[in-house]
Amino acid sequence: MTTPQATDTSRLARRRFLQKLGLLSAATVSSGYTLIEVSAKAQAADDSQPTAQAVTAKKRWGLLIDTSKCSSGCDACVRGCNAEHGIDSSGDDTTRAQWIRKVDLEDNLTGKESSVPVMCQHCDSAPCVDVCPTGASFKRADGIVLVNKHTCIGCRYCMMACPYKARSFIHEVLTDQKPSAPRGKGTVESCTLCVHRIDRGETEANLQPACAVACTDEAHSAILFGDLNDPQSPIRTKIDEIGATQVRADLALNTGVRYHGL
């Protein structure tokens, strides 16, 4: 049987224990807040981290390529893309990754020559998305077609299905990848429309993908990026002004990349 004195002592001990537990909890929660705050600040400072803005279908990102401004010998867009995503341009052309390639053309009837960059056309009805067994190939609400590198099993069915031959399979071990462009052996990849820049939430003027920036730096300005849904955006204004077509328009895939002068 416990005495009243013993009961008081045990109550006191319990009270002290609870007080300490409370202090410990407060310290844990506050330090957690501090950690989250520090993490958020670090995230904001790190360019590779996306912001928490939701992607919506209000925007549809796309490109307008003015072939009349594209020069045959110029591959600035390819170099810009490679530098931005850490793609090694050396090695075998048939096995290395090529997110953009330059294709020189000659019209069979008129003999007119043209040069065009070809990349993922970010189709609205993307065949690669349809055929992907795991759903790793997916289209975001804003129209950008991407590959989830965590669920791509490397079956290459998307490459068989893509009418634009816009995808590359990684045949070798890669090292020193960029945080903004996760890439790896045994998976498939393609142009992301520099989605990491978009997801940083910068102003539209700064959203231009690396290929467009490189083209502008080369004084060609043949690649214009923007919101195809916005009638007031520079890309839509330009399309309304000069006109544009889709590559393989007969397939009715409603591509996000449009060409003028093809």
Place this chain on the structure above:
Amino acid sequence: MNTEYTGHQLLQPGRPGYVFLLLALLAITVFGGYCAYHMEHTGHVITGMNNQIVWGLPHVFAISLIVTASGALNGATMASVFGVSLYKPYTRLSVVLAMVLLAGGLAVLVLDLGRPDRLVIALTTYNFRSIFSWNIYLYSGFMVVCLIYLWMMFERRFNRFTTAAGILAFAWRIVLTTGTGCIFGFLVGRSALDSAILAPLFIALSFVTGTAALALVMAVVAYLQNAALPGTVVEALGKLLLWSVIALVYFSIAHHLTNLYVAQHHADEKLILGKALGWLFWPGHIGVGIALPLLLLILRRKLSSADNRQLSPHHLLLASLSALLGGVVLVYLIVIGSQTAAQQLFPGKTVTASSFGDAGIAPYSATHWEWGLGFGGVGLSLLLLFLVLRILPVTPQPVHQAP
């Protein structure tokens, strides 16, 4: 020598070749596994595949095995669904062969993935717009249906359900082969493959290669038991193979003639029928795959001696081997041939320069790693088969031998 069969037994090898056969198949399978490991470790750069020829020789082996698996059920179907009793002793063998061939084909398919370690993702994450996803269900379902079918046959109490299980397996295999054909039937970006006729063509192909594989395996099993295939079975298999080849001829002709009618497919047909791949199409598909089996099966009466007008087992086996090889060549032409030509991105224009193979014909030469993986799948199938034959009473039991 005439042999009759009643009932089933464990394989009783009457010849010493059985152990050597197992060891050879084990060696081939192990080498196939090593090739897969090396490909996984180093990357597909050691293969002949690249960003133009995306699916290479392992896919040819895998698809051939899967299509043949479906067709190997022919023996069981003839007995259970169409009531042809002379196939009855071979029903179990037919089902087991179908299962092991599918297992071998799927093993090659999975080990050729860029990330085979992510198989669990493929089995748990589905995109039901993809025929690949549907095929995962069709393939695993086929295994389950075959197991049920075998169970109904093994368990005396359930024998009365054998016909129902046989009909289910027959329906499933038709859907499965349609699914395999559809992998290639709806690729809008590749004009050589954008044809719905490929699905029935694959069914006809499965009848050819499946019947041929079953005939060859039945002959090997009989040989190992110091027995022979009965003349009536040889005759029946010959007829089945003959009509299967004729069906394949029909779909092959329809495929190419319709392509030749459509202007945008002319280039693809020129590629397959012309210089680039004609060297394989004409002697491989037409010569070995169609003409030789037809010759052996139709002219059997003239080829046989005057006192024996039946199809000889040798002619059947030669016709089967020929049809099987021709079938693999056809799969090669469909899988690889369709990728060798550059995709037409800009109709009405000629590509004068590109770093990504937008013009011309892409060469493809499979490396020994791909051959190893492919044959590893065949080895695995047959290794499983000859092990199962020693474990389960699947082999027809010869009861009467007379000179």
